[in-house]
Amino acid sequence: MFHTAISRRMVLATAALALSACLPVWAQAPILIQFSHVVTSDTAKGKAAQRFKELAESRTGGRVRVEIYPNSQLYKDREELDALRLGAVQMLAPSLSKLAGVGGGDFEVFDLPFLFKDHAAFRRVVDGPMGTELLRKLEASGIKGLAYWDNGFKVFTGDRPLQAIRDFKGLRIRIQASRVLVAQMKTMGAEGSIGPLASVHEALRSGRLNGQENVPVNIQSQRLDDLQSHLTVSNHGYLAYAVIVNKTFWDKLPADIRTILEVALRDATLYENSLAEAENSKALDRLTSSGKLAVYTPTAQELQEWRQALEPVYQEAKDWISPQTLSAIKQIAGAPPSLLRP
Ligand code: LMR
Numbered sequence: 001m002f003h004t005a006i007s008r009r010m011v012l013a014t015a016a017l018a019l020s021a022c023l024p025v026w027a028q029a030p031i032l033i034q035f036s037h038v039v040t041s042d043t044a045k046g047k048a049a050q051r052f053k054e055l056a057e058s059r060t061g062g063r064v065r066v067e068i069y070p071n072s073q074l075y076k077d078r079e080e081l082d083a084l085r086l087g088a089v090q091m092l093a094p095s096l097s098k099l100a101g102v103g104g105g106d107f108e109v110f111d112l113p114f115l116f117k118d119h120a121a122f123r124r125v126v127d128g129p130m131g132t133e134l135l136r137k138l139e140a141s142g143i144k145g146l147a148y149w150d151n152g153f154k155v156f157t158g159d160r161p162l163q164a165i166r167d168f169k170g171l172r173i174r175i176q177a178s179r180v181l182v183a184q185m186k187t188m189g190a191e192g193s194i195g196p197l198a199s200v201h202e203a204l205r206s207g208r209l210n211g212q213e214n215v216p217v218n219i220q221s222q223r224l225d226d227l228q229s230h231l232t233v234s235n236h237g238y239l240a241y242a243v244i245v246n247k248t249f250w251d252k253l254p255a256d257i258r259t260i261l262e263v264a265l266r267d268a269t270l271y272e273n274s275l276a277e278a279e280n281s282k283a284l285d286r287l288t289s290s291g292k293l294a295v296y297t298p299t300a301q302e303l304q305e306w307r308q309a310l311e312p313v314y315q316e317a318k319d320w321i322s323p324q325t326l327s328a329i330k331q332i333a334g335a336p337p338s339l340l341r342p
Contacts, residue, residue: 059264063257081098098176110238114237146244148241151218154235157224172210179317187312
């Protein structure tokens with residue numbers, strides 16, 4: 001009896017094995033895409049990653065499975081890029097500021113202060129030839145760039161009022177890993193302290209940092225407003241993302257799957273870009289009405305003074321951003337005349 005049961009099981013197992021050998025690879029196990037990012041699921045990036053997952057899984061009829069790891073659960077800023085290159089994850093959406101290490105200094109052009117007048121100016125740059133060319137530069141690092149996702153304009157928060165540039169003197173301000181941002185803080189008389197987003201809360205709590213710059217959505221979703229007393233609506237820089245994949249993984253996908261994923265990503269991108277601006281303006285309203293921080297909006301005249309004070313950053317950035325990229329982006333973005341000087 002025992003013997004008969006074993007034999008039947010063996011026959012079934014052998015038959016299953018034989019059958020699976022005849023099936024195409026995708027029928028045996030779904031292709032897994034691990035998508036890691038460093039912000040919460042309720043941000044525009046988090047929601048668009050979820051939308052991509054739903055579209056990718058349903059449109060491939062389950063041949064692809066997407067696992068999302070939000071809020072630095074798996075990897076922090078720098079680590080996630082290493083993980084992508086090693087193939088430990090397949091997809092990321094890091095900020096453009098973090099891509100200079102894998103795509104070259106030109107990526108830091110997006111960090112230049114007061115470069116973009118509005119979201120449309122940013123989209124003009126990334127949806128044109130410069131956007132395509134920049135993504136192509138990632139390929140030498142084994143990365144393929146697929147899309148640009150918006151976020152919005154950064155504001156400063158601090159443990160004291162930060163209404164004018166002189167208020168920053170001697171302070172430690174968290175920035176992302178970008179030489180342009182280091183130069184920006186130096187020009188303001190402050191020290192730019194580079195660290196991963198996941199560590200900002202603790203660094204502010206312990207007093208190792210006096211302040212930081214980010215978009216309202218990140219400030220609120222990382223609960224940085226619990227630790228800061230002041231916020232200045234400086235809108236001095238733009239934060240945006242590139243959706244990137246491990247190039248070898250992407251190139252080896254069956255062509256029909258790759259096409260479905262490209263279209264799914266295009267739809268998720270439209271969704272992301274439709275959310276970003278409104279989400280930041282809602283977050284700023286909530287930060288203002290919460291009463292936790294004193295929110296200061298500089299006057300047009302004060303912002304003009306900020307702009308002038310930060311112009312030397314453009315000169316400094318010439319050391320690592322190519323003159324062609326610098327001059328092209330200023331034209332396309334519609335930078336103010338004072339910045340258009342070569
Ligand atoms: C940051 O590090 O502050 C941002 O890049 C986080 C993000 O992905 O929005």
